[in-house]
Amino acid sequence: MRSIPTSLLLAAALVAATPAARIAAAQTSSTPPTATAPATPSGIVGIDAMTATVFQQNQSSFSGIALRLRIHPASLVREISFMPTFEYWQNTSHIDAFDIQVQRRDATLGGDARWTFDRSGAQPYVGAGLGLHFLNEDLRAPTLNVPHATNSTVKGALEVLGGVQFEMSGRLGSFLELKFLDVTQYRQLKLSTGLSWNF
Numbered sequence: 001m002r003s004i005p006t007s008l009l010l011a012a013a014l015v016a017a018t019p020a021a022r023i024a025a026a027q028t029s030s031t032p033p034t035a036t037a038p039a040t041p042s043g044i045v046g047i048d049a050m051t052a053t054v055f056q057q058n059q060s061s062f063s064g065i066a067l068r069l070r071i072h073p074a075s076l077v078r079e080i081s082f083m084p085t086f087e088y089w090q091n092t093s094h095i096d097a098f099d100i101q102v103q104r105r106d107a108t109l110g111g112d113a114r115w116t117f118d119r120s121g122a123q124p125y126v127g128a129g130l131g132l133h134f135l136n137e138d139l140r141a142p143t144l145n146v147p148h149a150t151n152s153t154v155k156g157a158l159e160v161l162g163g164v165q166f167e168m169s170g171r172l173g174s175f176l177e178l179k180f181l182d183v184t185q186y187r188q189l190k191l192s193t194g195l196s197w198n199f
Contacts, residue, residue, distance in 0.1 A: 042074035045081065048175070050194025054089050057187040064089030064106075064190065070114075079118055083127070085110045087190075103138040106186070112159060124164050131157045133183050157183040163192075171198045 052064040068085035072078070087108040094101050112129030132154065139149045163177030173196040181188040 042072050044069055044199060045072045046070040046196055046198040048083075048194055048196045050175075050177070050192045052087075052089070052179075052190040052192040055189040055191075057185065059091075059104075062089060062091040066192065066194075070196075079116050081114050081116070083112045083114055083129075085112060085131075087131075098141065099143045100141040101139070105136045105138075106188075107134045108132065108181075109134075110159060112161060114161075116165070122164050122166055124162070126160075126162045128161070129159045131159050131181060131183075133157055133181075133186065135183075135186060155183050155186065157181045165196065172196070173198065 046069070048066075048068045048070065050066045050068075052066060053061055054064045055061050064087060066085060066087040068083045071082045071084070072080070073082070085108070087110065088106070090103065090105045092101065092103045108131050110129055110131030112127045114125050114127035116123050116125040133156070135153050135155060137151045139146060141147075159179060159181050161177055161179040163175055165173055165175040167173050175194060175196060177190075177192045177194075179190045179192065181190070
């Protein structure tokens, strides 16, 4: 007979606990998840295409083109990126009175590290790196007894750069950049503008 009141008490306790458990579960499910900071992108994060006005040592200005990737290693802070770059320019001059043609070319493989200042709107950046320049000079002057002469050389160079990038719409952006390339006897200053695509 003593077991009956005990069973009733246990059943009453379970009935009373069930609504409380349901309320606690409802409150837990309605609690908004804790906001987390967006993950820093890693890998290839963008690509840039640009045109440049090139000022070379002892030469007049001419035009060049370039293409580069922007890579962000996962272990680094968001502001730092690495940029493997291919740059190319070619300049041809004619002096018809003396039948002279001079052609100069520079194909450059480079790599720069860039720090972008995280600001809304226009974002300034600075960077530095190294480049390998494949230079070629070609001369044709038959009237001067030089039917054809060519000179090719490979030179390394230190590079420093600074610029400003602008967000346009969606993944598309633009930028303006000034870059100095310390190539011995062929020092260059490039003023570039271009478009960027962010992955």
